[in-house]
Amino acid sequence: MKIATWNINGIKARHDNLIEWLRQAEPDIACLQEIKSVDENFPRDEIEALGYNVETHGQKSFNGVAILSRLPFDEVNRGLPFVQPDDEDIQARFIEGVFSTDKGVLRVVSLYLPNGNPVDTEKFPYKLAWMERLEAWTRQRLELEEPLILAGDYNVIPMPEDCHDPEVWEGDALFRPESRTAFRRLCNLGMSEAIRSVTDQPETYTFWDYQAGAWPKNNGIRIDHLLLSPEAAKMFTCADIDKHVRDWEKPSDHVPVWAEIAA
DNA sequence: ATGTCATCGCGTCGATGA
Numbered sequence: 001m002k003i004a005t006w007n008i009n010g011i012k013a014r015h016d017n018l019i020e021w022l023r024q025a026e027p028d029i030a031c032l033q034e035i036k037s038v039d040e041n042f043p044r045d046e047i048e049a050l051g052y053n054v055e056t057h058g059q060k061s062f063n064g065v066a067i068l069s070r071l072p073f074d075e076v077n078r079g080l081p082f083v084q085p086d087d088e089d090i091q092a093r094f095i096e097g098v099f100s101t102d103k104g105v106l107r108v109v110s111l112y113l114p115n116g117n118p119v120d121t122e123k124f125p126y127k128l129a130w131m132e133r134l135e136a137w138t139r140q141r142l143e144l145e146e147p148l149i150l151a152g153d154y155n156v157i158p159m160p161e162d163c164h165d166p167e168v169w170e171g172d173a174l175f176r177p178e179s180r181t182a183f184r185r186l187c188n189l190g191m192s193e194a195i196r197s198v199t200d201q202p203e204t205y206t207f208w209d210y211q212a213g214a215w216p217k218n219n220g221i222r223i224d225h226l227l228l229s230p231e232a233a234k235m236f237t238c239a240d241i242d243k244h245v246r247d248w249e250k251p252s253d254h255v256p257v258w259a260e261i262a263a
Numbered sequence: 264a265t266g267t268c269a270t271c272g273c274g275t276c277g278a279t280g281a
Contacts, residue, residue: 009268009269009281010268010269010270012269012270013268013269013270034269034281036269036270060270060271061269061270061271061279061280062270062279062280062281115280115281117280117281155281168264169264172264209264209265209267209281210266210267210268210281211264211265211266211267211268212264212265212266212267213265213266214265214266214267250268252268253267253268253281
């Protein structure tokens with residue numbers, strides 16, 4: 001089973017690219033971020049025609065996540081649960097789907113972690129608080145001892161080798177020690193990272209800025225990740241990045257990342 | 264670390280977010 005994640009940077013702008021990629025890559029489950037659309041406007045018909053069930057958690061203009069799945073959804077949960085009762089999450093950044101496979105239950109999350117810049121505004125503490133909530137949620141889910149995959153745009157550069165020039169990223173919310181530590185804490189719960197399970201190569205990127213010729217210069221960063229619970233990691237077979245998609249007409253600034261598990 | 268892009272609001276561009 002192939003599970004992919006892709007920040008498409010707007011479903012309206014990326015519709016044709018998404019359809020083409022689904023045809024070529026044939027993921028069983030595709031987690032999308034930044035659909036930038038309300039649920040009613042998400043173009044489900046053509047995607048459903050390709051054999052996918054579609055569940056979205058959208059909002060107007062910004063954010064928005066979705067899961068496309070060949071397997072039917074047994075359960076869908078929208079929004080990362082609150083830690084504080086007054087901490088109402090109005091930003092659509094989290095959706096969980098539950099599926100039944102031959103090997104049993106499979107849980108997949110599509111998440112879009114807050115960017116956190118500029119760091120001297122309320123955006124950075126919001127990012128860190130969101131990561132704390134994600135860690136608490138994950139800790140609870142791990143008690144179920146089920147295959148669980150957290151896929152999405154984490155807006156975190158885990159290590160210096162995950163960017164072209166670490167000095168440039170010094171102080172940025174994507175590379176701040178607090179962000180990296182929070183990501184590491186999540187991994188240390190027992191979640192393993194799909195791409196780093198198959199390669200330790202530097203310059204393994206998932207995002208290239210639209211600006212300053214970042215793509216032709218390969219000035220990229222690795223911020224899209226798939227984290228696997230121990231039960232999912234046991235079934236893990238391979239992972240890769242669909243880098244070629246960045247060369248298409250009207251590309252997203254992110255490319256798809258995928259993992260395959262024997263289920 | 265800016266050679267950009269997507270979205271919205273009502274406007275043919277500016278603000279905003281990334």
